[in-house]
Structures are given as C-alpha cells and as structure tokens.
Amino acid sequence: MEHQLASQEWRPHVLAVPFPAQGHVMPLMKLCRKIADQGIKVTFVNAEHIHAKVLAAMSDEDKNQHCIELTSIPDGLQTEEDRKKGLIESLRRTIPRNLTRLIEKINCENSDEKISCVIADTTLIGWIHDVSQKMEAELVAFQPGAAADIALILQIPKLIQDGNLDTNGFVMKNDFINLSNEMPPWRRNELPWIVSSDLKDQKIVFECCQIAQQAVHQYTKWLLCNTFYELESSACNLIPNFCPVGPLFCSKISKSPASSGSILAEDTTCLSWLDKQKIGSVIYVSFGSLAILSQDQLNEIALALELSDRPFLWVVRSNLANKNGFLARVAERAKIVEWAPQEQVLSHSSIGCFVSHCGWNSTMEGLSMGVPFLCWPYFLDQFHNQNYICDMWKIGLRLNIDENGLRSSHEIKRKIEMLFADNSIKANALKLKDMARKSVSESGSSLQNFETFIDHLKK
Ligand code: UDP
DSSP, rough: HHHHHOOOOOOOOEEEEEEEHHHHHHHHHHHHHHHTTTOOEOOOOOOOOHHHHHHHHOOOHHHHHSSEEEEOOOOOOHHHHHHHHHHHHHHHHHHHHHHHHHHHHHHHHTTTSSEEEEEETTHHHHHHHHHHHHHTTTEEEOOOHHHHHHHHHHHHHHHHTTBBBOSSSOOOSSSOOOOOEEEEEEEEGGOOTTOOOOOHHHHHHHHHHHHHHHHHHHHSOOEEEESSSTTHHHHTTSSSSEOOOOOOOTTTTTSSOOOOOOOOOOOOOOHHHHTTOOOOEEEEEEEETTTOOHHHHHHHHHHHHHOOOEEEEEESSSGGGGGHHHHHGGGGGGEEEEEOOOOHTSSTEEEEEEEEEOHHHHHHHHHHTTTOOOEEOSSTHHHHHHIIIIIIIIOOEEEOOTTTSSOHHHHHHHHHHHHHHOOHHHHHHHHHHHHHHHHHHHHOOOHHHHHHHEEEEHO
C-alpha cells in the first residue's frame, strides 16, 4: 500500500537467494519461475561458481526466453576444495557485504523497480535479515526441505531446554525425538544436522540450524516451503506463518520454458530411450548431486541391476560403467547418463521404481509422479525422509545394511522384486500423486497459499 502511494509506477521486485547447492537452487528457481509467471520481476542471485554452471547447463533457447534475471555474487572462496572445508564460514562472512552491494546496484539502476522482497533460503536468512532491513525489503524465508525438518529446527531451543539435546545437537535423554505421533520420530543418527562422523562438521551445521531458527522466529512473517499441507499436516501445524506451496514443478510443466536451475547439463537422450521401454518396467537409479558411494558399493548396485533382468536408467558420474564389461553385458536393457532431466524421467510412464537417496526434492518429485521408492539415504534429512516414505506414506521400502556396511547386491535385487510385486505400495503412491496434483490445482491448498503470497507481494 505504502509502495502504491509512493509511486504509480511501483512494481514489486523479488530478489531470490538460494544456498549454493543443487538441491537448494532448483526448488527456489522453480518457485521464482512461478512468481515471474504472475508478472512479478525476479532477480535470482547465485554464488558465482554456481551461476557459471547454471548458465553453462542452459540451452541457448532457455537463455533467450528466461523470464528471470540471473546474477551472481562471490562466495569468498576460490576452489571446490576450499568450499568443502569452509563454505558456511565464508558465506557468513561475505554474504552481508556482497548482497548489500548488489541490492544497492540494482536499486540504483531500477528506481521504479527497487528490490521490495528478498526470498532467502532458511539456511541463509540469519545472515541476510540485516541487509534486507537496511535496504527496506521484506524478508521471506524459503525452506527447500520438508516441513518436518524446519519444524524440528524451530524446536531446538526447547529441545535443549528440556534436556533432549545437548548444545552440540546430540540426543541426550531418549533414543529418539518425537514431535508428534503423526510424524516419524528422529533417531539419534537421523537428525538433519548430522552431516558426517566428524564432530567439527556437525557443530558447524548445528550452529547454522540454530541461527536459522532464531532468524525465522524473529524476522520473517512468511515461511514458504516445497511441501503441501495434506502431506505433512502435523508438521505444518507446528510452524507459525507457514506457507506450503509445493510440489514445485519445473519448466516443462509450468508456463515458461526456461531452465529449472540445473547445474549440470541434462542428457535428454534417456527420454527417447524410455519411450522404447514397456510401461512401468524401468528401474530409475539416482542419488542426487552430493552423495558419494564407495567403489564396492557401486559394484553391488551394478551387480544387482545386472541380475535384476529389468531395464534400468542409472545416473552415475563414475567410470564404473565401463569396467568389467558391465556396460557390454547390460547394453540391451540399460541406459547410463551423467545427469538426467529427472522430473521428466519420473513422469515417464515406463518408470516402475525409483532407487533414491531420498533428498527432499527427489522425494517430492517421485511422490508427485506416483513412483514407488527403494530408499538409499546418505546423510542429513534423508533418513527422516526415508521414514516418511516407508513408515508414514507407505510408498517405498528400505534396504538393510550388511556386516560390511554395504547394501548388498542380493538385498538390492530382492527389494526391487518386492517393490515391483507390491500392489499396495503402488496404490498408495498413486493416491499421493493424486493428492499432490490436487494441492496445486484450482482451490488446492498450495495454490491458494501461493495466490495469497502473490497478492501480498503486489500490495
Ligand atoms: N536431479 C536432476 N538430474 C539428475 C539427478 C538429480 O535434475 O540426474 C535433480 C533432482 O530432480 C532434484 C535435485 O537434482 O531436483 C536433487 O535434489 P535432492 O534434494 O533430491 O538431492 P541433493 O542433490 O540435494 O542431495
């Protein structure tokens, strides 16, 4: 309202700031494209190295038709090795200054389209609220993971106070944390800040969660999330100002044709390969952008896929596929790519199951397409997502780990067969797909939330 009085010409302008990792960039980009479809100007700011990769992965057509301004700021680091060690610390140090400069520059160049709203990843808002306040832009939080995840993070002070957690994020009192009987509990090793066995790493991530908790609590009136109310109602009910707007779909489904923020070029040849396979026959295997599997573990998967006698599409960035004649033996029924257009793959009628690391984006994509899961969590929130999939929604199976710490080829093959034979899992998956579609269709909960948010942005 104030803006409207200030200038007849005033137009909202959103600045979106994701955490620099694939699983954070993609859902925020999808949200931004929906916002831009509503005629609102959006500038999307990536860390420089991510920005370069997003541009390199975009087709020329995408670049020409892109409805969002893409820009970048430095993250203060030079190499991938530095990033592995010090990304969070460097972002904390550099984001406030770099973002302030960027907003000043944008505002100076666009006096009728100054940044009016900053939508920032929940991981970053603790370092951004001062900037947005100074620049007179509203701060909105975006949670790319589950509602359960942020519900747990928002409870951290209470969990410490009640003696359930210590100040490093370790479970103290019971063997698990339970926020509601309608949500899976978190066992000791399933908390979203458990990133490795290194205590130092865990402390950094836990501290980051605490900063996010304080900032969400104090500085934001809107917390947008890539989930839908019917999927996680008890988690949603625990969070003030919560606004689920998912599932967020990519370009091929939304109106505008541009990129979904992928940082690797998608190998679309797998789509024509899928066209040639029987309906519901293909095993799709993908572990997202971060999980690293040992050579022994990759060998077990390869053997399981070979023994399964089913067609499979495997996203793998290792050279394993050329070893031991594996590729030659499975050539008839296999497709191996370095990066797939995953949403399109999952929506293809030939897909029969999804062997997944259960990253939240993959979880939302698989369930929105009605695909049963074989769960292979790696770290962070992925164990809790597995519990949702297997215990709460009953749309997948988990894999047992053997005495060598591996998911054996025998176990993988056995569970794949069980999954293909299980009609109730398939029926549950189709029910969830229907619920997901309804939530973003006319009068659906997520669509209504999104429209309310857009009305707010335009005021
Ligand atoms: N993805 C993709 N092509 C692939 C593998 C993954 O486009 O070959 C996308 C996938 O659709 C998802 C994102 O990468 O949107 C991965 O996010 P997720 O939260 O599942 O896992 P993360 O990479 O963060 O572990």
